[in-house]
Amino acid sequence: xxxxxxxxxxxxxxxxxxxxxxxxxxxxxxxxxxxxxxxxxxxxxxxxxxxxxxxxxxxxxxxxxxxxxxxxxxxxxxxxxxxxxxxxxxxxxxxxxxxxxxxxxxxxxxxxxxxxxxxxxxxxxxxxxxxxxxxxxxxxxxxxxxxxxxxxxxxxxxxxxxxxxxxxxxxxxxxxxxxxxxxxxxxxxxx
Amino acid sequence: xxxxxxxxxxxxxxxxxxxxxxxxxxxxxxxxxxxxxxxxxxxxxxxxxxxxxxxxxxxxxxxxxxxxxxxxxxxxxxxxxxxxxxxxxxxxxxxxxxxxxxxxxxxxxxxxxxxxxxxxxxxxxxxxxxxxxxxxxxxxxxxxxxxxxxxxxxxxxxxxxxxxxxxxxxxxxxxxxxxxxxxxxxxxxxx
Amino acid sequence: xxxxxxxxxxxxxxxxxxxxxxxxxxxxxxxxxxxxxxxxxxxxxxxxxxxxxxxxxxxxxxxxxxxxxxxxxxxxxxxxxxxxxxxxxxxxxxxxxxxxxxxxxxxxxxxxxxxxxxxxxxxxxxxxxxxxxxxxxxxxxxxxxxxxxxxxxxxxxxxxxxxxxxxxxxxxxxxxxxxxxxxxxxxxxxxxx
Numbered sequence: 001x002x003x004x005x006x007x008x009x010x011x012x013x014x015x016x017x018x019x020x021x022x023x024x025x026x027x028x029x030x031x032x033x034x035x036x037x038x039x040x041x042x043x044x045x046x047x048x049x050x051x052x053x054x055x056x057x058x059x060x061x062x063x064x065x066x067x068x069x070x071x072x073x074x075x076x077x078x079x080x081x082x083x084x085x086x087x088x089x090x091x092x093x094x095x096x097x098x099x100x101x102x103x104x105x106x107x108x109x110x111x112x113x114x115x116x117x118x119x120x121x122x123x124x125x126x127x128x129x130x131x132x133x134x135x136x137x138x139x140x141x142x143x144x145x146x147x148x149x150x151x152x153x154x155x156x157x158x159x160x161x162x163x164x165x166x167x168x169x170x171x172x173x174x175x176x177x178x179x180x181x182x183x184x185x186x187x188x189x190x191x
Numbered sequence: 192x193x194x195x196x197x198x199x200x201x202x203x204x205x206x207x208x209x210x211x212x213x214x215x216x217x218x219x220x221x222x223x224x225x226x227x228x229x230x231x232x233x234x235x236x237x238x239x240x241x242x243x244x245x246x247x248x249x250x251x252x253x254x255x256x257x258x259x260x261x262x263x264x265x266x267x268x269x270x271x272x273x274x275x276x277x278x279x280x281x282x283x284x285x286x287x288x289x290x291x292x293x294x295x296x297x298x299x300x301x302x303x304x305x306x307x308x309x310x311x312x313x314x315x316x317x318x319x320x321x322x323x324x325x326x327x328x329x330x331x332x333x334x335x336x337x338x339x340x341x342x343x344x345x346x347x348x349x350x351x352x353x354x355x356x357x358x359x360x361x362x363x364x365x366x367x368x369x370x371x372x373x374x375x376x377x378x379x380x381x382x
Numbered sequence: 383x384x385x386x387x388x389x390x391x392x393x394x395x396x397x398x399x400x401x402x403x404x405x406x407x408x409x410x411x412x413x414x415x416x417x418x419x420x421x422x423x424x425x426x427x428x429x430x431x432x433x434x435x436x437x438x439x440x441x442x443x444x445x446x447x448x449x450x451x452x453x454x455x456x457x458x459x460x461x462x463x464x465x466x467x468x469x470x471x472x473x474x475x476x477x478x479x480x481x482x483x484x485x486x487x488x489x490x491x492x493x494x495x496x497x498x499x500x501x502x503x504x505x506x507x508x509x510x511x512x513x514x515x516x517x518x519x520x521x522x523x524x525x526x527x528x529x530x531x532x533x534x535x536x537x538x539x540x541x542x543x544x545x546x547x548x549x550x551x552x553x554x555x556x557x558x559x560x561x562x563x564x565x566x567x568x569x570x571x572x573x574x575x
Contacts, residue, residue: 021407220462
């Protein structure tokens, strides 16, 4: 039951993009086409879950043991950067199709604050490892959901007559705002 | 100065050096800020206690003890003494029944269980609605009431408490947290 | 380009948020009031100046291939310093900004300036560049924060000028997106005139 609550809360109520403002850059950057949006969400899901597991273990078995919790930021970002590189190399070796689908998104993920954000949030929320994994996967799904919805709407922009100053980023932001408004309807589902 | 070549040796040396210097600097800053951070946390707690109990001469933080709530957990009790006489208790209470996440309160009681004052330590309720629980208009209705004969329930549930408009869940949660504090303090955890 | 131009370019012409749309996450998340926006901006500006200066000093000593990891270590160190200092001396603000302080490390502006400017310029111009960019960022955050606070809670810098509620939605998440969207559109319009 608790896991279902975590999932619903992470996907809908506290949607990482629309309610917590993490991962806005890729949210605006790769939401032009549904295809790229799906690819990006796949890559992000993969990295977020992996990063959460590794950073959790490092926090519990190294940082907490040695009492150097203040090294969290610097350790986590280096782990994530290294992890992304490793995933890229491994994918290239073992699965060419998967690499071609996700490869171009991987370098962008290091600076996706959603990855570091989720890793830190899992520690701050005092989750255990399993809860952390469920939470990170659900968060990534929420990210993908928001991204794909926005991409679906943005594909229609070509057909519309948008004022010049609003073209590009501003209209996407306003659309995202209306999406966030819609997602606010979910608050209160989880008590 | 000539640019350092990207040989393997140079890369390892420069990365190691940078990491070492960075860790040393961080360790130094950590040591330097450790005491101010502890002091800031303590001050925050003490000022919350000061708001909810009469003037005291002891250090409630040093005399803190835990009492069970009857819900399977325990709350921190801070006794406030003037000389040797106990003038009140500050209870650090919380509830997870809020609209979005935990609500944490500091509730002050007279020795006979009458509420002196309540202050909100932490809440993530909807801004402008549930957050009004921190305003006098809502929380002052608990002042000088004794939960022994003042039922901690909102009017919708048959109690005497005026709920915040459009934030009944938050108001209910607030009552619940105060009730937990009272249970721990007066009944030692019995329901 | 003289140092004055170098300093002021971050204010409008190359303003990181309004022109380049970098560092959006903290921009949206921490601008619920003018004070929060300014606090976040100043913290970021401190990191920018620090990392730009150190990166410019070490640029020639660091081999090219490990350039990015080295920059990340330097930036993360400054972020941790800010994190600890804020926890110690402004605990209330620290709590409000929460997770977005450690997340300065992945703010594209910081790594972007280190890579695009500081690694190729002198220490002095890099420090000035960092300060200018940081102030531009702070300014945009402050304006957006003040705007949302005025509309959303009817107050500015915690000074209330109307009784009762404001237009709540501007403090909530949707208002952040919409306010920033129109802010950028406005700047675009002025720029294109």
